[in-house]
Amino acid sequence: MNKPLLAALSSLAIAGLGATPAVAAPKTEAAAAVTVNFAGTVSLSNCSGSVIRFPNSADTDPALVLTNGHCLETGFPSPGQVITGQSSSRSFGLLNSSGTKVATLRANQVVYSTMTDTDVTIYRTTTTYAAIKSSYGISPLTMQDTHPVAGTAIKVVSGYWKRIYSCNIDGFVYRLKEGDWTWKDSVRYTSACDTIGGTSGSPVIDTATGKVVAVNNTGNEDGQRCTENNPCEVDQSGNVTVRQGINYAEETYNIPACFTTGNKLNLSASGCTLPKP
Numbered sequence: 001m002n003k004p005l006l007a008a009l010s011s012l013a014i015a016g017l018g019a020t021p022a023v024a025a026p027k028t029e030a031a032a033a034v035t036v037n038f039a040g041t042v043s044l045s046n047c048s049g050s051v052i053r054f055p056n057s058a059d060t061d062p063a064l065v066l067t068n069g070h071c072l073e074t075g076f077p078s079p080g081q082v083i084t085g086q087s088s089s090r091s092f093g094l095l096n097s098s099g100t101k102v103a104t105l106r107a108n109q110v111v112y113s114t115m116t117d118t119d120v121t122i123y124r125t126t127t128t129y130a131a132i133k134s135s136y137g138i139s140p141l142t143m144q145d146t147h148p149v150a151g152t153a154i155k156v157v158s159g160y161w162k163r164i165y166s167c168n169i170d171g172f173v174y175r176l177k178e179g180d181w182t183w184k185d186s187v188r189y190t191s192a193c194d195t196i197g198g199t200s201g202s203p204v205i206d207t208a209t210g211k212v213v214a215v216n217n218t219g220n221e222d223g224q225r226c227t228e229n230n231p232c233e234v235d236q237s238g239n240v241t242v243r244q245g246i247n248y249a250e251e252t253y254n255i256p257a258c259f260t261t262g263n264k265l266n267l268s269a270s271g272c273t274l275p276k277p
Contacts, residue, residue: 001070001119001178001200001218001228034210038099040141041159041203042092047071048160049092050203051105051125051132052212053140054256054263059130061263063140065092065107065123066252067201068217069115077115079180082277084265086110090123094138099162102136111265112258116275117184118250119217121201124263141203144211145256148187153207156189156216156249160198166207167192176248178218178231187214187249188233195219195247204249212252219247 042049042065049067070076073090077083090107107123114120129140148169156165167190176186187204189195195202195216204214223244224230231248233241258272259265267276 037097038095039097043159047200048202051140083113148213158199165193175234179228214249
């Protein structure tokens with residue numbers, strides 16, 4: 001994974017920060033129905049993330065934070081490993097629309113974390129959506145519960161770098177393989193989203209709806225084949241394609257079905273397809 005900002009990679013990531021941010025074509029921006037900014041995103045110690053809710057979440061539910069599985073503070077989950085209900089005191093810097101930190105949120109639990117089939121960690125915080133809204137005027141980002149569509153204009157919003165990348169969904173990858181990990185039905189960006197270290201866990205937002213459709217997680221840095229920091233695409237026939245400089249995200253539409261009343265995880269719920277412990 002080339003998108004967490006590990007201490008050893010800090011200088012490399014900072015060097016990449018000087019690159020000119022990608023911008024979408026004018027007509028794409030004009031078509032946007034909502035304004036996408038930093039409100040509701042968070043910064044972690046080494047990654048990015050966002051405060052998210054599901055279509056059926058209530059304002060009084062405990063607020064959840066979404067980031068990558070490989071951003072988990074206890075280290076990368078092993079292939080096949082699924083972590084649920086793990087105690088956590090992780091802190092998150094809550095950002096407003098301009099990217100200014102307005103509060104520190106704190107987790108009390110890793111609700112779900114895995115790097116199998118997807119690359120996601122969901123934290124439960126010690127506060128509610130209503131309390132965040134009342135204190136800071138910030139609403140959570142809503143997670144879309146339908147499959148994203150190729151060609152959709154998107155923005156990748158990094159709370160760590162306070163930087164927004166604009167591009168489109170180029171297509172979907174049957175299997176994305178990186179080192180020991182394999183992810184299913186991944187999102188491939190067009191080249192304008194040239195994300196860097198520290199953008200791991202950033203929400204991928206549909207600019208027409210403002211909803212989260214994926215979570216940013218990796219990219220092929222050096223043109224190597226299926227190695228760490230160099231994921232490769234594998235099609236249904238087993239053919240491998242390497243796209244140097246192209247970045248990827250993991251879909252999130254299948255997550256809402258696994259949460260029930262009170263934002264409680266239920267991996268046995270009807271329609272839940274997330275990997276189970």
